[in-house]
Amino acid sequence: MSRAPVRVVVVGLGAWGAHVAWRLARRGADVVGLDRHAPPHGFGSSGGATRMFRTACLEHPDLVEVARRSDELWRGLADRSGRRLRVSDGGMLLGPPDGPVVSGARLAARLHGLPVEVLEAADVRRRYPGHATLPDGHLAVVEPEAALLDVDQVIRGALEQARDAGARLRTGVTVRRAERRAGGVRVEWSGHGPDDGGTIDADVLVLAAGVGNAGLLPDLAPGLVQAAGWRTVVMPMTFLRVDDPAGLGVDDLPVFMRELDDGRVLWGHGVLPGADPTVVKLGVEAATPLPPDGEVRPLAPQDWAPVLERAPVAFPGVRAEGVTGAACPYDRTRDGQFVIGPVDDGRQVWVAGGCNAHGFKHSAGIGEAVAEGIVEGRTSLPVGAFAPDRFAGTGAHAVVGG
Ligand SMILES: Cc1cc2nc3c(=O)[nH]c(=O)nc-3n(C[C@H](O)[C@H](O)[C@H](O)COP(=O)(O)OP(=O)(O)OC[C@H]3O[C@@H](n4cnc5c(N)ncnc54)[C@H](O)[C@@H]3O)c2cc1C
Numbered sequence: 001m002s003r004a005p006v007r008v009v010v011v012g013l014g015a016w017g018a019h020v021a022w023r024l025a026r027r028g029a030d031v032v033g034l035d036r037h038a039p040p041h042g043f044g045s046s047g048g049a050t051r052m053f054r055t056a057c058l059e060h061p062d063l064v065e066v067a068r069r070s071d072e073l074w075r076g077l078a079d080r081s082g083r084r085l086r087v088s089d090g091g092m093l094l095g096p097p098d099g100p101v102v103s104g105a106r107l108a109a110r111l112h113g114l115p116v117e118v119l120e121a122a123d124v125r126r127r128y129p130g131h132a133t134l135p136d137g138h139l140a141v142v143e144p145e146a147a148l149l150d151v152d153q154v155i156r157g158a159l160e161q162a163r164d165a166g167a168r169l170r171t172g173v174t175v176r177r178a179e180r181r182a183g184g185v186r187v188e189w190s191g192h193g194p195d196d197g198g199t200i201d202a203d204v205l206v207l208a209a210g211v212g213n214a215g216l217l218p219d220l221a222p223g224l225v226q227a228a229g230w231r232t233v234v235m236p237m238t239f240l241r242v243d244d245p246a247g248l249g250v251d252d253l254p255v256f257m258r259e260l261d262d263g264r265v266l267w268g269h270g271v272l273p274g275a276d277p278t279v280v281k282l283g284v285e286a287a288t289p290l291p292p293d294g295e296v297r298p299l300a301p302q303d304w305a306p307v308l309e310r311a312p313v314a315f316p317g318v319r320a321e322g323v324t325g326a327a328c329p330y331d332r333t334r335d336g337q338f339v340i341g342p343v344d345d346g347r348q349v350w351v352a353g354g355c356n357a358h359g360f361k362h363s364a365g366i367g368e369a370v371a372e373g374i375v376e377g378r379t380s381l382p383v384g385a386f387a388p389d390r391f392a393g394t395g396a397h398a399v400v401g402g
Pocket of ligand 1: 011012013014016017035036037039045046047050051052053174176208209211212213235236237328329353355356358359360362
C-alpha cells in the first residue's frame with residue numbers, strides 16, 4: 001500500500017518560499033503555500049527588480065555549492081519556461097586585497113576552484129570604464145559565471161513550476177499563528193474580510209516568511225529569536241540620476257560589490273539595454289533597525305546621505321541626486337548566516353530565514369535542501385552550518401546532511 005504524500009504548509013511565497021514550494025511539489029509532497037501579499041512584490045526583502053548572482057560566496061564557503069545548485073535549477077527552469085532569468089552575465093567583487101569582499105571571494109574561489117580572474121586596479125580601469133576611479137592597490141575578482149537576476153522572473157517562474165507540480169498557492173492570506181499538535185501542525189490564517197479566515201492542518205510547516213518569520217517563531221521555537229540575535233533591519237534600495245552615461249552601461253559596469261577605503265560597500269550595476277540611460281541602480285550597505293512600531297517608512301534624507309556622498313565620487317558620471325528609492329527590510333542574525341532546518345525534535349516545523357541581505361542567489365538551492373530534508377530525511381547540499389541548533393539551547397536541529 002502506498003503512503004499518503006507528506007502534507008506541507010509553506011508560509012511565505014517570496015524568493016525562498018516559492019522555491020521551497022516548487023521543490024517540495026516536485027518530490028510529490030502535498031503543498032499548500034500561503035502569502036499575505038501577491039509575490040513578486042516590493043513589500044518584503046525581494047523588492048528592487050534585480051539581484052546579483054555569484055558563486056564566489058564571501059559570506060560562507062559552503063554556500064558555493066548552494067549557489068551552483070540554484071544556477072543549475074534556474075537554467076533548467078529558463079529552458080523549460082522560456083523565461084529570461086539572467087539579464088546580464090558576469091559580475092565583480094572589488095576592494096582592498098585584505099578587505100572582507102575581496103579576501104572572502106578569493107577564499108571561496110580557492111577552496112572551490114572557481115573560474116575567477118583577479119585583476120589589478122590598472123587593468124580594471126582599462127577593461128571596465130565604470131570603475132575608472134578604482135584606486136591603485138585595490139583588486140577585482142571577476143566572475144564570468146556571475147549574473148544579474150531578474151527578481152520578478154525568478155519568483156514568477158518558481159511559483160509557476162510549483163503550481164504545475166500540483167502545489168496549491170493562495171495569496172492575500174496572512175498566517176496569524178501556528179502550533180504543533182499530535183502528529184502535525186495547525187496554522188491559523190486570516191484573509192481580507194472580517195469573516196475570512198480559518199485553520200489548516202498539515203504534517204509539516206515551513207516558515208519562509210522573510211521578515212514575517214520572527215513574529216511566528218516564538219510559539220514554535222521558544223528562545224530561537226533571542227539566541228540567534230534575530231532582528232529586522234532596513235537597507236535603502238536606491239536609484240540615482242546619471243549626468244554622463246559614458247561607462248555606465250551594464251557591459252562597462254557589470255553587477256558588482258565594491259568595498260571603499262572607508263570600509264563601506266557600494267553595490268549596483270550599469271544601465272541595462274533598453275532601460276532609461278539617465279538612471280542607475282547604486283546603493284550602499286547601510287542598514288538601520290526597523291522602528292519599534294514595525295512600519296517600513298519611505299526613505300528620509302539621512303537614509304540617502306551615505307549613497308549620495310559616495311556614489312558620485314566612485315562613479316563620476318553619477319549625480320548626487322536620488323531618483324527613486326525604497327526601504328528594503330530583511331532579517332539579520334548574530335553570526336550573519338542563514339537559519340535553515342527543523343526547529344524541533346519531531347522535524348515538524350522548519351524555518352528558512354535570516355537572509356542577511358545575500359540570500360536571493362541561493363533561493364533555489366535552499367528550496368531544494370529544505371524539500372529534500374522534509375521528503376527524504378536528508379539533503380546532499382551542505383547546509384549544516386546554517387542549522388538552527390547552532391544557537392545553543394534552542395532544541396533546534398540540522399537538516400541532516402552536508
Ligand atoms: C537592499 C538589498 C539588496 C540585496 N541584494 C542582494 C543581491 O544582490 N543578491 C542576493 O543574492 N541577495 C540580495 N539581497 C537579499 C535577498 O533579496 C533576500 O535574501 C531574499 O529576497 C529573501 O527572500 P525571502 O523569501 O526570505 O523574503 P521575501 O521575498 O520578503 O518573502 C517573504 C514572503 O513572506 C510573506 N509573509 C510574511 N509574513 C507572512 C505571514 N504572516 N503570512 C503569510 N505570508 C507572510 C511576505 O508577503 C513575502 O512575500 C538583498 C537584500 C536587500 C535588502
